[in-house]
Amino acid sequence: MRQVSVAYGQSRVVHDLDLSVIEGEITTLLGANGAGKTTVLRAISNMHVRVSGEIRFSGQRIDGWQTEDIVRLGIGHVPEGRGTITQLTVEENLTLGACTRGDRNSVAGDLERVYSYFPRLKERRRQQSGTLSGGEQQMLAIGRALMLKPKFLLLDEPSFGLAPLVVREIFGILRRINMEDAVSILLVEQNASLALDLARDVYLLETGRVVLNGPTSIVKNNASVRRAYLGY
Amino acid sequence: MMDAFLHQFLSGLANGSIYASIGLALVMIFQSTHHINFAQGEQAMFSAYVALTLIKAGFPYWAAFVLALGFAFVSGMAIERLIIRRFNRAPVLTVVIVFLGLLFIINSLAGWLFTYNVQTFPSPFPPGLGNRFLAAHEIGMIAVTLVMLLLIFLFFRYTSLGLMMRAAAYNPDASRLVGIRVSHMLALGWGVAGAIGAVAAIMAAPIVYMEPNMMGGVLLYGFAAALLGGINNPWGAAVGGFLVGVIENLAGAYVVGTELKLSVALIIIVVVLVTSPAGLFGRPIVTRV
Amino acid sequence: MEGTVQHAVESESARLAHAAGRAARQPLSTVGVVLLLTAAALIPFVVSSFYLLQFTMVVITSIALLGLNLLTGYNGQISLGHGAFYAIGAYTTAILLEQTAVPYWATIPIAGGICLVVGFLFGLPALRLEGHYLALSTFTLAVATPQLLKFHALEPWTGGVQGIYVSTFAAPPGVPLAWDQWLYLLSLSAAAVMFLLACNLLRGSTGLAITAIRDNPIAAVSMGINLPLYKSATFGISAMYTGVAGALAALVTQFVAPDSYSIFLSLGFLVGSVIGGVTSISGAIFGALFIQFVPNFADQISKAVTWAVYGSFIIGFAALAPTGIAGFLTTIVRRLGLYSKAHQGPVPPLPRLGSGFELRKRSK
Numbered sequence: 001m002r003q004v005s006v007a008y009g010q011s012r013v014v015h016d017l018d019l020s021v022i023e024g025e026i027t028t029l030l031g032a033n034g035a036g037k038t039t040v041l042r043a044i045s046n047m048h049v050r051v052s053g054e055i056r057f058s059g060q061r062i063d064g065w066q067t068e069d070i071v072r073l074g075i076g077h078v079p080e081g082r083g084t085i086t087q088l089t090v091e092e093n094l095t096l097g098a099c100t101r102g103d104r105n106s107v108a109g110d111l112e113r114v115y116s117y118f119p120r121l122k123e124r125r126r127q128q129s130g131t132l133s134g135g136e137q138q139m140l141a142i143g144r145a146l147m148l149k150p151k152f153l154l155l156d157e158p159s160f161g162l163a164p165l166v167v168r169e170i171f172g173i174l175r176r177i178n179m180e181d182a183v184s185i186l187l188v189e190q191n192a193s194l195a196l197d198l199a200r201d202v203y204l205l206e207t208g209r210v211v212l213n214g215p216t217s218i219v220k221n222n223a224s225v226r227r228a229y230l231g232y
Numbered sequence: 233m234m235d236a237f238l239h240q241f242l243s244g245l246a247n248g249s250i251y252a253s254i255g256l257a258l259v260m261i262f263q264s265t266h267h268i269n270f271a272q273g274e275q276a277m278f279s280a281y282v283a284l285t286l287i288k289a290g291f292p293y294w295a296a297f298v299l300a301l302g303f304a305f306v307s308g309m310a311i312e313r314l315i316i317r318r319f320n321r322a323p324v325l326t327v328v329i330v331f332l333g334l335l336f337i338i339n340s341l342a343g344w345l346f347t348y349n350v351q352t353f354p355s356p357f358p359p360g361l362g363n364r365f366l367a368a369h370e371i372g373m374i375a376v377t378l379v380m381l382l383l384i385f386l387f388f389r390y391t392s393l394g395l396m397m398r399a400a401a402y403n404p405d406a407s408r409l410v411g412i413r414v415s416h417m418l419a420l421g422w423g424v425a426g427a428i429g430a431v432a433a434i435m436a437a438p439i440v441y442m443e444p445n446m447m448g449g450v451l452l453y454g455f456a457a458a459l460l461g462g463i464n465n466p467w468g469a470a471v472g473g474f475l476v477g478v479i480e481n482l483a484g485a486y487v488v489g490t491e492l493k494l495s496v497a498l499i500i501i502v503v504v505l506v507t508s509p510a511g512l513f514g515r516p517i518v519t520r521v
Numbered sequence: 522m523e524g525t526v527q528h529a530v531e532s533e534s535a536r537l538a539h540a541a542g543r544a545a546r547q548p549l550s551t552v553g554v555v556l557l558l559t560a561a562a563l564i565p566f567v568v569s570s571f572y573l574l575q576f577t578m579v580v581i582t583s584i585a586l587l588g589l590n591l592l593t594g595y596n597g598q599i600s601l602g603h604g605a606f607y608a609i610g611a612y613t614t615a616i617l618l619e620q621t622a623v624p625y626w627a628t629i630p631i632a633g634g635i636c637l638v639v640g641f642l643f644g645l646p647a648l649r650l651e652g653h654y655l656a657l658s659t660f661t662l663a664v665a666t667p668q669l670l671k672f673h674a675l676e677p678w679t680g681g682v683q684g685i686y687v688s689t690f691a692a693p694p695g696v697p698l699a700w701d702q703w704l705y706l707l708s709l710s711a712a713a714v715m716f717l718l719a720c721n722l723l724r725g726s727t728g729l730a731i732t733a734i735r736d737n738p739i740a741a742v743s744m745g746i747n748l749p750l751y752k753s754a755t756f757g758i759s760a761m762y763t764g765v766a767g768a769l770a771a772l773v774t775q776f777v778a779p780d781s782y783s784i785f786l787s788l789g790f791l792v793g794s795v796i797g798g799v800t801s802i803s804g805a806i807f808g809a810l811f812i813q814f815v816p817n818f819a820d821q822i823s824k825a826v827t828w829a830v831y832g833s834f835i836i837g838f839a840a841l842a843p844t845g846i847a848g849f850l851t852t853i854v855r856r857l858g859l860y861s862k863a864h865q866g867p868v869p870p871l872p873r874l875g876s877g878f879e880l881r882k883r884s885k
Binding site for chain 3: 268315318319322323325326328329330332333334335336337339340341343344448452455456459463492494495498499501502505506509
């Protein structure tokens with residue numbers, strides 16, 4: 001993303017942002033409530049925002065594209081609030097993830113893989129998604145995004161409202177996905193410490209501007225930066 | 233005495249099959265757009281006229297039937313793409329009058345192209361099929377409607393496209409995030425609804441006779457059926473339709489004559505809604521504060 | 522689902538109300554109103570008898586539409602059945618004139634009073650109904666009315682299918698006006714009174730209560746507004762307006778019959794209301810002009826598909842002016858900078874992400 005500004009209606013929320021995610025790596029975007037992190041993800045997917053500036057994916061400009069077309073390029077977005085379609089069953093939600101893919105034959109195989117990541121989903125495959133717990137819905141949302149066979153995954157606060165044990169499970173899966181399937185990840189998080197453990201690069205956002213960015217190793221070890229910006 | 237009642241009841245079911253179809257079409261469009269398509273009846277009527285024209289031109293009944301359905305499907309999609317889409321962000325009431333405007337247009341065009349003369353419409357069901365309770369065509373109506381409902385159910389439940397259309401209706405944003413072209417699904421939904429309406433009109437035509445205003449009362453009953461079943465529940469609308477048909481007939485036979493049966497039936501429905509505001513099968517209305 | 526729709530409708534109309542409602546609350550300069558009234562009063566003396574009749578109907582219809590605007594635009598209760606109140610008003614006048622010795626001008630307030638009560642009574646059970654359910658119920662009312670009017674048991678009063686002829690009367694002695702000129706001015710005076718009444722109603726705290734109920738009923742209740750009372754009362758007042766219009770119309774057309782008050786009348790009112798601008802007082806006038814003159818115009822364009830042309834006009838107007846003609850004019854006036862910056866609308870809230878998503882409040 002280069003010089004990207006994002007607005008809702010008349011109010012600009014993100015200003016002149018430059019952000020890149022290295023292919024095959026995990027990048028995390030941190031910041032306080034209202035800093036504009038979700039907005040950045042929505043800008044990439046072009047959902048309900050007005051964007052000015054350049055957004056490129058694998059060298060191709062995608063700013064201004066329809067959400068559906070961006071997704072079909074291989075960008076999976078797991079939004080805040082998870083976006084599971086509550087009236088559909090677990091299995092229907094997952095199958096939906098694969099519905100726009102050309103290779104119908106491998107769908108069943110991919111479904112089994114997702115179930116192997118999230119066995120609890122397999123137990124509840126015929127249940128209506130609305131009846132799942134928060135953690136299970138988050139797994140479902142991630143699973144559905146995986147069914148897209150994405151090259152790039154956008155995650156918006158996957159830890160929100162979940163018990164620490166569940167969060168650790170999910171983050172473990174994210175690491176596996178990144179390593180086994182070479183999926184690049186842009187992770188928006190409030191839980192800074194967990195995110196910093198997982199990611200290779202970090203961007204810190206404050207009121208719509210990047211105030212800090214660099215490899216997480218440096219940020220983690222720099223106590224003054226940590227205390228000043230991340231509060232611990 | 234029992235015979236007469238049974239006859240009224242079953243006859244009511246036959247009429248109800250028409251209301252069920254229209255109710256289903258209305259709910260389908262409502263689920264994806266949150267609007268009631270007040271022009272649904274006119275679209276259906278026009279498609280029935282297309283069928284009649286084909287039959288008069290020599291086409292066998294069922295061929296005309298299928299072609300008319302195709303016409304309804306395509307025209308439904310066209311209406312959505314060309315007209316309704318423009319009013320995506322318009323206030324609710326404005327969209328309502330757009331539908332009314334559409335109603336006028338289609339009705340008037342039908343009168344102009346096919347004349348206002350009342351015409352008869354053939355029934356494909358041999359008279360021998362009937363028994364002492366139901367005429368042959370009435371049995372046929374119920375059968376065709378049930379078959380159609382079954383096919384629709386199977387389509388939405390078990391096909392990939394059906395799943396995508398359901399998803400797009402339930403949650404357009406989440407659907408976009410899995411790559412579904414929501415606007416295409418919307419247009420398809422209108423096409424399917426149009427086809428369902430056409431089936432209803434073609435089935436009703438032999439009984440109510442063809443004329444441009446034939447679907448007015450039917451639309452009203454279909455609307456009532458949709459609300460009775462819970463406006464978000466397609467199968468509730470179908471059940472509601474059969475129920476409305478029976479209520480109408482019984483009201484006409486036992487309470488008031490045919491003069492007032494439309495009013496009485498509607499009043500009964502409204503009373504039900506006042507006591508059970510989400511409809512018989514609907515989810516209770518949750519208001520965000 | 523319903524809640525989301527309701528809320529979307531309400532916040533939409535709230536935003537529009539800001540725009541168009543300001544037109545109503547703007548102290549329309551007294552000079553402007555006086556000019557308008559004077560111009561209107563001169564009409565009987567400059568136009569032919571045929572057009573005078575049309576303009577009389579415009580004035581009368583605008584009263585009916587104002588009633589509908591009060592209910593649907595300002596109070597958020599949709600009605601597809603106002604033709605029923607029009608019919609009640611008309612029949613009241615006809616029956617009183619033919620069967621009693623009540624003078625013609627007195628039948629108007631009586632008709633209004635009866636409709637006030639009937640409307641209020643209808644509004645009571647309708648409290649439990651919102652949106653489409655209310656639409657269906659009012660639709661039922663509209664459909665039932667002509668059927669009831671034709672019902673043979675009521676024939677001694679209603680005249681059944683054939684209706685009632687209303688005998689003519691002359692202008693009062695000493696007034697040098699033809700009958701139709703007198704009737705026009707009578708209608709105009711009635712309209713002036715009704716419009717003034719509406720302005721006062723909406724400008725005060727009653728108006729705030731009425732619109733608060735539309736925008737956020739739960740908040741309104743927590744502010745102490747008696748919801749059932751206000752909603753039913755608004756229904757009653759709205760019915761009264763339309764009943765008065767119906768009474769006047771009976772005097773003008775001198776004939777009432779069941780088929781004149783079909784569902785198309787009610788739908789026509791709604792169309793006129795929305796095209797004129799449902800949340801505005803001046804909208805009632807624009808709407809009345811539309812539904813009086815556009816069908817004739819459409820007929821001139823094509824006799825074969827008159828209603829198709831009419832329908833196209835409806836869609837065209839709706840596309841060009843989704844907030845009604847009144848709203849459209851307000852936007853133009855604002856764009857021309859005639860209003861000060863203080864009148865700019867509020868910043869729109871963040872959009873919702875569809876019903877499956879949870880909206881989390883950002884603490885900021």
